[in-house]
Amino acid sequence: MSIDATDRRIIAATQAGLPLVAEPYAEVAGWLGLPEAEVIARLGAMRDSGIVRRVALAPNHYALGMQANGMSVWDVADDRAEALGEVVGALSFVSHCYLRPRALPLWPYNLFAMLHGPDRATVEAHRAEVADILGAACARHDILYSTRILKKTGMRLRPEG
Protein backbone atom coordinates (compact mmCIF):
# COMPACT_ATOMS: atom_id res chain seq x y z
CA MET A 1 0.00 0.00 0.00
CA SER A 2 1.26 3.45 -0.76
CA ILE A 3 0.52 6.55 1.25
CA ASP A 4 -0.57 9.89 -0.11
CA ALA A 5 0.16 13.47 0.89
CA THR A 6 -2.65 13.55 3.46
CA ASP A 7 -1.35 10.38 5.12
CA ARG A 8 2.08 11.98 5.27
CA ARG A 9 0.65 15.06 6.96
CA ILE A 10 -1.06 12.85 9.55
CA ILE A 11 2.20 10.99 10.14
CA ALA A 12 4.17 14.22 10.49
CA ALA A 13 1.59 15.60 12.95
CA THR A 14 1.55 12.50 15.17
CA GLN A 15 5.06 11.07 15.05
CA ALA A 16 6.06 12.99 18.17
CA GLY A 17 3.00 11.56 19.92
CA LEU A 18 -0.74 11.99 20.39
CA PRO A 19 -2.04 15.02 22.32
CA LEU A 20 -3.28 14.09 25.80
CA VAL A 21 -6.80 15.43 25.38
CA ALA A 22 -10.13 13.58 25.52
CA GLU A 23 -10.49 13.50 21.73
CA PRO A 24 -6.91 13.34 20.44
CA TYR A 25 -7.77 12.44 16.84
CA ALA A 26 -10.20 15.37 16.64
CA GLU A 27 -7.40 17.61 17.92
CA VAL A 28 -4.98 16.33 15.24
CA ALA A 29 -7.73 16.73 12.62
CA GLY A 30 -8.16 20.35 13.73
CA TRP A 31 -4.44 21.07 13.24
CA LEU A 32 -4.62 19.68 9.69
CA GLY A 33 -8.02 21.06 8.68
CA LEU A 34 -9.46 17.56 8.18
CA PRO A 35 -12.61 15.91 9.55
CA GLU A 36 -11.94 13.73 12.62
CA ALA A 37 -13.53 10.75 10.86
CA GLU A 38 -10.98 11.00 8.05
CA VAL A 39 -8.02 10.99 10.45
CA ILE A 40 -9.47 7.96 12.26
CA ALA A 41 -10.18 6.15 8.97
CA ARG A 42 -6.74 6.86 7.52
CA LEU A 43 -4.87 5.80 10.68
CA GLY A 44 -6.98 2.63 10.81
CA ALA A 45 -6.18 1.85 7.17
CA MET A 46 -2.48 2.47 7.77
CA ARG A 47 -2.60 0.14 10.79
CA ASP A 48 -4.30 -2.56 8.72
CA SER A 49 -1.61 -2.30 6.05
CA GLY A 50 1.28 -2.28 8.54
CA ILE A 51 2.45 1.29 7.90
CA VAL A 52 1.27 2.02 11.44
CA ARG A 53 2.71 -0.88 13.41
CA ARG A 54 0.66 -0.06 16.46
CA VAL A 55 -0.77 2.83 18.44
CA ALA A 56 0.61 2.36 21.93
CA LEU A 57 2.69 3.60 24.79
CA ALA A 58 6.44 3.01 24.67
CA PRO A 59 7.75 2.88 28.22
CA ASN A 60 11.19 4.29 28.92
CA HIS A 61 12.81 0.98 29.75
CA TYR A 62 15.80 2.69 31.35
CA ALA A 63 13.54 4.60 33.76
CA LEU A 64 11.74 1.34 34.59
CA GLY A 65 14.98 -0.34 35.57
CA MET A 66 16.05 -2.05 32.34
CA GLN A 67 19.50 -0.54 32.47
CA ALA A 68 21.53 -3.11 30.56
CA ASN A 69 21.39 -4.25 26.94
CA GLY A 70 23.57 -6.05 24.48
CA MET A 71 23.47 -6.72 20.75
CA SER A 72 23.56 -10.52 20.53
CA VAL A 73 24.60 -11.99 17.17
CA TRP A 74 24.18 -15.59 16.03
CA ASP A 75 25.48 -17.73 13.17
CA VAL A 76 22.33 -19.70 12.41
CA ALA A 77 22.01 -22.31 9.64
CA ASP A 78 20.36 -20.58 6.67
CA ASP A 79 17.58 -23.14 6.34
CA ARG A 80 16.58 -22.67 10.00
CA ALA A 81 17.14 -18.93 10.41
CA GLU A 82 13.65 -17.72 9.41
CA ALA A 83 11.78 -20.03 11.76
CA LEU A 84 14.16 -19.52 14.67
CA GLY A 85 14.18 -15.74 14.18
CA GLU A 86 10.41 -15.77 14.73
CA VAL A 87 10.87 -17.57 18.04
CA VAL A 88 13.67 -15.28 19.25
CA GLY A 89 11.84 -12.08 18.24
CA ALA A 90 8.79 -13.11 20.26
CA LEU A 91 10.78 -13.30 23.54
CA SER A 92 9.74 -10.58 26.00
CA PHE A 93 13.34 -9.36 26.53
CA VAL A 94 14.16 -8.93 22.79
CA SER A 95 13.49 -5.43 21.44
CA HIS A 96 14.77 -5.86 17.87
CA CYS A 97 15.37 -9.02 15.86
CA TYR A 98 16.65 -9.10 12.29
CA LEU A 99 18.24 -11.34 9.72
CA ARG A 100 21.19 -9.61 8.05
CA PRO A 101 23.86 -10.73 5.58
CA ARG A 102 27.11 -12.18 6.93
CA ALA A 103 30.40 -10.42 6.12
CA LEU A 104 32.84 -13.32 5.94
CA PRO A 105 35.44 -13.98 7.15
CA LEU A 106 35.27 -11.21 9.73
CA TRP A 107 31.58 -11.51 10.56
CA PRO A 108 29.90 -14.94 10.46
CA TYR A 109 26.66 -13.87 12.17
CA ASN A 110 23.29 -13.54 10.39
CA LEU A 111 20.74 -13.21 13.23
CA PHE A 112 20.81 -10.05 15.37
CA ALA A 113 18.76 -9.76 18.58
CA MET A 114 18.92 -6.85 21.03
CA LEU A 115 18.66 -8.25 24.58
CA HIS A 116 17.56 -6.18 27.60
CA GLY A 117 17.65 -6.64 31.35
CA PRO A 118 18.07 -4.81 34.64
CA ASP A 119 21.76 -5.69 34.74
CA ARG A 120 24.53 -7.37 32.74
CA ALA A 121 24.06 -10.70 34.55
CA THR A 122 20.41 -10.86 33.48
CA VAL A 123 21.35 -10.03 29.88
CA GLU A 124 23.88 -12.88 30.00
CA ALA A 125 21.17 -15.22 31.32
CA HIS A 126 18.92 -14.16 28.42
CA ARG A 127 21.80 -14.88 26.06
CA ALA A 128 22.06 -18.41 27.47
CA GLU A 129 18.31 -18.85 27.02
CA VAL A 130 18.55 -17.82 23.34
CA ALA A 131 21.53 -20.19 22.89
CA ASP A 132 19.36 -23.03 24.25
CA ILE A 133 16.55 -22.17 21.85
CA LEU A 134 18.87 -22.10 18.83
CA GLY A 135 20.68 -25.28 19.89
CA ALA A 136 22.67 -27.06 17.22
CA ALA A 137 21.32 -24.76 14.48
CA CYS A 138 23.69 -22.09 15.78
CA ALA A 139 27.40 -22.62 15.09
CA ARG A 140 28.68 -19.71 17.21
CA HIS A 141 27.53 -16.47 18.75
CA ASP A 142 28.73 -13.31 20.42
CA ILE A 143 27.31 -10.31 22.24
CA LEU A 144 28.42 -6.72 21.73
CA TYR A 145 27.92 -4.30 24.57
CA SER A 146 27.90 -0.60 23.82
CA THR A 147 30.58 1.35 25.62
CA ARG A 148 29.55 4.83 24.44
CA ILE A 149 26.75 6.56 22.53
CA LEU A 150 28.54 8.52 19.80
CA LYS A 151 25.42 10.01 18.20
CA LYS A 152 21.70 9.69 18.69
CA THR A 153 19.12 11.56 16.64
CA GLY A 154 15.48 10.84 15.98
CA MET A 155 14.55 9.61 12.54
CA ARG A 156 11.80 11.87 11.35
CA LEU A 157 9.76 11.99 8.19
CA ARG A 158 9.52 15.44 6.72
CA PRO A 159 5.95 16.67 6.19
CA GLU A 160 6.48 16.89 2.43
CA GLY A 161 8.05 13.52 1.65
Next chain:
Amino acid sequence: MRRAALPPEALDATDRAILNALQDGFPIAHDPFTQAAAPLGLSGAELTERLAHLREIGAVTRFGPFFDAEAMGGAFCLCAMEVPEARFEEVVTLVNAHPEVAHNYERAHRLNMWFVLACETREGIERTAARIERETGLCVLRFPKLREFFIGFRVEA
Protein backbone atom coordinates in the same frame (compact mmCIF):
# COMPACT_ATOMS: atom_id res chain seq x y z
CA MET B 1 15.65 10.76 27.25
CA ARG B 2 16.02 9.84 30.91
CA ARG B 3 18.52 6.99 31.29
CA ALA B 4 18.53 6.72 35.09
CA ALA B 5 16.10 4.38 36.85
CA LEU B 6 13.17 6.00 38.64
CA PRO B 7 12.96 5.32 42.40
CA PRO B 8 10.32 2.60 42.99
CA GLU B 9 8.08 5.02 44.91
CA ALA B 10 7.83 7.27 41.84
CA LEU B 11 5.10 4.96 40.45
CA ASP B 12 2.00 3.69 42.24
CA ALA B 13 -0.03 0.62 41.34
CA THR B 14 -2.29 2.59 38.97
CA ASP B 15 0.72 4.06 37.13
CA ARG B 16 2.12 0.55 36.71
CA ALA B 17 -1.19 -0.81 35.46
CA ILE B 18 -1.35 2.01 32.88
CA LEU B 19 2.22 1.40 31.70
CA ASN B 20 1.56 -2.33 31.36
CA ALA B 21 -1.83 -2.04 29.66
CA LEU B 22 -1.08 0.66 27.09
CA GLN B 23 2.05 -1.10 25.78
CA ASP B 24 -0.36 -3.53 24.13
CA GLY B 25 -2.25 -0.88 22.21
CA PHE B 26 -4.50 2.15 22.25
CA PRO B 27 -7.77 2.59 20.33
CA ILE B 28 -8.13 4.59 17.14
CA ALA B 29 -11.57 6.00 17.96
CA HIS B 30 -13.48 9.17 18.87
CA ASP B 31 -12.98 8.74 22.65
CA PRO B 32 -9.95 6.47 23.00
CA PHE B 33 -8.97 7.59 26.50
CA THR B 34 -12.42 6.78 27.89
CA GLN B 35 -12.25 3.36 26.20
CA ALA B 36 -8.72 2.63 27.43
CA ALA B 37 -9.45 3.90 30.94
CA ALA B 38 -12.53 1.74 31.60
CA PRO B 39 -10.73 -1.61 32.17
CA LEU B 40 -8.32 0.23 34.50
CA GLY B 41 -11.19 1.56 36.60
CA LEU B 42 -10.36 5.16 35.63
CA SER B 43 -12.12 7.97 33.81
CA GLY B 44 -10.68 9.27 30.56
CA ALA B 45 -9.63 12.49 32.29
CA GLU B 46 -7.85 10.60 35.06
CA LEU B 47 -5.97 8.59 32.44
CA THR B 48 -4.78 11.65 30.48
CA GLU B 49 -3.66 13.30 33.74
CA ARG B 50 -1.73 10.20 34.75
CA LEU B 51 -0.13 9.95 31.30
CA ALA B 52 0.94 13.60 31.36
CA HIS B 53 2.59 12.96 34.73
CA LEU B 54 4.27 9.74 33.54
CA ARG B 55 5.64 11.60 30.54
CA GLU B 56 6.87 14.44 32.76
CA ILE B 57 8.85 12.17 35.07
CA GLY B 58 10.36 10.35 32.08
CA ALA B 59 8.59 6.99 32.48
CA VAL B 60 7.19 7.18 28.94
CA THR B 61 9.33 7.57 25.83
CA ARG B 62 6.52 8.01 23.37
CA PHE B 63 2.77 7.63 23.22
CA GLY B 64 0.98 7.43 19.88
CA PRO B 65 1.26 5.76 16.47
CA PHE B 66 4.48 3.92 15.63
CA PHE B 67 5.20 4.05 11.92
CA ASP B 68 7.18 1.63 9.79
CA ALA B 69 9.75 4.05 8.39
CA GLU B 70 10.62 1.75 5.48
CA ALA B 71 6.99 1.37 4.46
CA MET B 72 6.91 5.19 4.22
CA GLY B 73 9.69 5.09 1.64
CA GLY B 74 12.80 5.60 3.74
CA ALA B 75 15.92 3.43 3.50
CA PHE B 76 17.99 2.28 6.47
CA CYS B 77 21.15 0.29 6.90
CA LEU B 78 23.16 -0.85 9.90
CA CYS B 79 26.87 -0.34 9.24
CA ALA B 80 30.01 -1.29 11.13
CA MET B 81 33.65 -0.25 10.99
CA GLU B 82 36.90 -1.50 12.45
CA VAL B 83 38.50 1.74 13.60
CA PRO B 84 42.07 1.77 14.89
CA GLU B 85 42.05 2.97 18.51
CA ALA B 86 44.44 5.83 17.77
CA ARG B 87 42.12 7.22 15.07
CA PHE B 88 38.85 6.67 16.89
CA GLU B 89 37.97 10.27 17.79
CA GLU B 90 38.96 11.55 14.33
CA VAL B 91 36.76 8.93 12.66
CA VAL B 92 33.82 9.68 15.01
CA THR B 93 33.95 13.29 13.84
CA LEU B 94 34.07 12.31 10.14
CA VAL B 95 31.22 9.79 10.44
CA ASN B 96 28.94 11.88 12.65
CA ALA B 97 29.30 14.87 10.31
CA HIS B 98 26.93 13.10 7.90
CA PRO B 99 23.30 13.96 8.66
CA GLU B 100 22.38 10.49 7.30
CA VAL B 101 24.05 8.93 10.38
CA ALA B 102 21.10 8.51 12.76
CA HIS B 103 22.72 6.72 15.67
CA ASN B 104 26.26 5.70 16.30
CA TYR B 105 27.54 3.46 19.11
CA GLU B 106 30.99 2.44 20.23
CA ARG B 107 30.91 -1.31 20.98
CA ALA B 108 33.40 -3.64 22.62
CA HIS B 109 34.46 -5.71 19.57
CA ARG B 110 37.01 -5.69 16.77
CA LEU B 111 34.21 -3.96 14.82
CA ASN B 112 34.08 -1.13 17.32
CA MET B 113 31.85 1.45 15.59
CA TRP B 114 28.21 0.66 14.71
CA PHE B 115 25.90 3.19 13.13
CA VAL B 116 22.60 3.37 11.28
CA LEU B 117 22.29 5.26 8.00
CA ALA B 118 18.85 6.73 7.31
CA CYS B 119 18.27 8.05 3.78
CA GLU B 120 15.39 8.78 1.46
CA THR B 121 16.54 6.09 -0.99
CA ARG B 122 18.62 2.92 -1.29
CA GLU B 123 21.06 4.80 -3.52
CA GLY B 124 21.50 7.34 -0.73
CA ILE B 125 22.72 4.56 1.59
CA GLU B 126 25.31 3.37 -0.93
CA ARG B 127 26.46 6.92 -1.70
CA THR B 128 26.87 7.84 1.98
CA ALA B 129 28.67 4.61 2.91
CA ALA B 130 31.05 5.04 -0.05
CA ARG B 131 31.72 8.65 0.93
CA ILE B 132 32.54 7.62 4.52
CA GLU B 133 34.96 5.01 3.13
CA ARG B 134 36.70 7.64 0.99
CA GLU B 135 36.92 10.16 3.83
CA THR B 136 38.22 7.70 6.43
CA GLY B 137 40.14 5.24 4.25
CA LEU B 138 38.37 2.48 6.23
CA CYS B 139 35.93 -0.20 5.13
CA VAL B 140 32.25 0.30 5.98
CA LEU B 141 30.54 -3.09 6.35
CA ARG B 142 26.87 -2.95 5.37
CA PHE B 143 24.32 -5.04 7.23
CA PRO B 144 20.99 -4.24 5.57
CA LYS B 145 17.90 -5.84 7.08
CA LEU B 146 16.94 -9.00 5.13
CA ARG B 147 14.04 -9.91 7.38
CA GLU B 148 12.52 -8.28 10.44
CA PHE B 149 10.77 -10.45 13.01
CA PHE B 150 7.69 -9.61 15.00
CA ILE B 151 8.74 -8.34 18.41
CA GLY B 152 7.25 -9.44 21.71
CA PHE B 153 9.26 -6.96 23.80
CA ARG B 154 7.49 -5.88 26.99
CA VAL B 155 8.69 -3.95 29.97
CA GLU B 156 6.93 -5.05 33.13
CA ALA B 157 6.35 -1.85 35.13
